Amino acid sequence: MKPASYIATPHLMSAAALIVMTMAGCAGSDTDNTVIGDTVIGDSMTGNTATVPDTVPAASDPAPMSGEQAPLVIQPPTSVDAPALNDAVLPSNAPPTVPVSFDITVPAFQSDSLRVTLVWGDKTLNADWVGDEYWSVSDEFPANTEQLLTVTFYDGNGDIALARASRAVAVGANATAPVLFIVDRFDTQAFDDDRDGISNLDELIAGTDPFVDDSVQLEVKLVYALAAEDEGQMSVSADFESLLGTDRPLMSTFESQSESMAATVNPEVISGEAMIDSLGNGTLSYNYLLQPHRITINALRTRSNQAIAWEGVHSSHNNGFSHRISVKNTVTVIDEQTAAFAESVTGRSSGTYITEWETTSNLTGKRVGDSSLCEPVAGLVSATSRTDPGNLVTVTTVVKEIDDPYWRVVTVTNNTTTKEYFVRRLLILQSAGIPVSTLVPEDAFFICDFPEF
Numbered sequence: 001m002k003p004a005s006y007i008a009t010p011h012l013m014s015a016a017a018l019i020v021m022t023m024a025g026c027a028g029s030d031t032d033n034t035v036i037g038d039t040v041i042g043d044s045m046t047g048n049t050a051t052v053p054d055t056v057p058a059a060s061d062p063a064p065m066s067g068e069q070a071p072l073v074i075q076p077p078t079s080v081d082a083p084a085l086n087d088a089v090l091p092s093n094a095p096p097t098v099p100v101s102f103d104i105t106v107p108a109f110q111s112d113s114l115r116v117t118l119v120w121g122d123k124t125l126n127a128d129w130v131g132d133e134y135w136s137v138s139d140e141f142p143a144n145t146e147q148l149l150t151v152t153f154y155d156g157n158g159d160i161a162l163a164r165a166s167r168a169v170a171v172g173a174n175a176t177a178p179v180l181f182i183v184d185r186f187d188t189q190a191f192d193d194d195r196d197g198i199s200n201l202d203e204l205i206a207g208t209d210p211f212v213d214d215s216v217q218l219e220v221k222l223v224y225a226l227a228a229e230d231e232g233q234m235s236v237s238a239d240f241e242s243l244l245g246t247d248r249p250l251m252s253t254f255e256s257q258s259e260s261m262a263a264t265v266n267p268e269v270i271s272g273e274a275m276i277d278s279l280g281n282g283t284l285s286y287n288y289l290l291q292p293h294r295i296t297i298n299a300l301r302t303r304s305n306q307a308i309a310w311e312g313v314h315s316s317h318n319n320g321f322s323h324r325i326s327v328k329n330t331v332t333v334i335d336e337q338t339a340a341f342a343e344s345v346t347g348r349s350s351g352t353y354i355t356e357w358e359t360t361s362n363l364t365g366k367r368v369g370d371s372s373l374c375e376p377v378a379g380l381v382s383a384t385s386r387t388d389p390g391n392l393v394t395v396t397t398v399v400k401e402i403d404d405p406y407w408r409v410v411t412v413t414n415n416t417t418t419k420e421y422f423v424r425r426l427l428i429l430q431s432a433g434i435p436v437s438t439l440v441p442e443d444a445f446f447i448c449d450f451p452e453f
């Protein structure tokens with residue numbers, strides 16, 4: 001119930017009938033319930049911070065009217081302009097309400113999809129545009145209530161927050177005259193969605209996208225490889241699974257096939273055996289020796305419903321460098337075109353210096369043509385490596401959603417230096433001595449089509 005005089009001329013009411021609050025610049029902190037004694041009398045848009053003058057009737061509300069710790073209580077005066085209005089219009093059994101109006105001045109910005117939303121207690125109101133930067137809204141509020149008032153200025157019809165003013169305010173007991181709040185101190189810096197240090201409002205004014213940090217122009221590289229054969233690393237598909245034939249059960253002994261002259265001079269020795277039962281479970285042991293290069297594999301293969309799991313150790317030695325890699329790897333067939341690749345690797349390399357690493361991968365692969373291989377197309381890799389000397393610790397994450405065009409690689413060295421770039425492809429194993437541009441599918445991808453599946 002708005003007095004006619006209020007509706008007609010809200011700005012011309014006498015000072016005695018108006019209590020005006022200028023919002024302090026504490027916006028963006030919704031939890032800030034402290035109240036500053038900056039209530040001013042009169043229709044002030046200046047942001048002055050005078051305390052409540054003595055001319056405001058103290059009325060009957062016992063709450064303190066000033067002081068840093070006290071909530072701001074807006075107590076409509078029982079002015080001569082509106083005598084006994086309260087008694088005349090309020091049913092005796094209705095909870096008393098106070099007509100409250102808000103005059104809002106937002107930061108200057110032009111758009112045809114602006115919105116100003118006011119939240120006070122459980123009330124949410126959309127303000128009406130008056131002109132230029134001026135907005136207003138009014139409603140009835142329960143008397144004798146203290147709530148947090150938050151006014152938010154949006155673009156994009158509410159999608160892009162630009163500024164906020166927020167503080168605790170209270171409405172007093174008597175509904176004899178409207179109360180006017182002036183809201184004109186907005187904080188714009190709290191809204192920076194892309195976290196580039198430039199507020200959403202400043203970005204819109206400058207014509208940049210407030211959701212995209214344009215300062216980040218990442219390099220796009222060709223590949224990131226989970227493992228590099230040049231560094232003595234391995235792939236379960238290339239080094240374990242591919243050694244097995246399709247026969248089940250499989251009782252196979254590895255022997256040297258080399259008949260070359262070089263092998264005669266420097267014999268290539270291959271030995272070992274694969275013992276895989278009719279269900280697909282079994283062991284693989286394998287030794288390869290071509291001086292000075294030696295590789296040893298001992299691994300256990302377990303088949304469950306739609307998955308092949310390997311757990312094993314791959315060791316290699318070459319000219320004084322040695323590598324030992326423990327791996328657990330599970331490839332689960334999801335459908336004819338899709339497989340999941342889950343792997344955890346612990347590796348240690350020693351030679352000139354020692355490097356230890358752990359790599360965890362959870363990837364989704366898509367079938368490559370009609371081959372038995374899948375290429376990673378989405379997922380997450382997390383790798384940590386520690387290198388002496390200097391205790392160099394590098395943490396790398398590689399991530400891609402299925403719809404992303406690239407994998408995003410982030411490396412953090414010793415918690416300080418961050419390097420970030422994109423890659424077009426994630427490889428399982430980068431073949432030794434072969435350029436990245438020459439893909440070796442048997443190394444780069446993983447086996448996702450198994451006998452008897």
Ligand SMILES: [Ca+2]
Nearest residue numbers: 192194196198
């Ligand atoms: Ca920004």
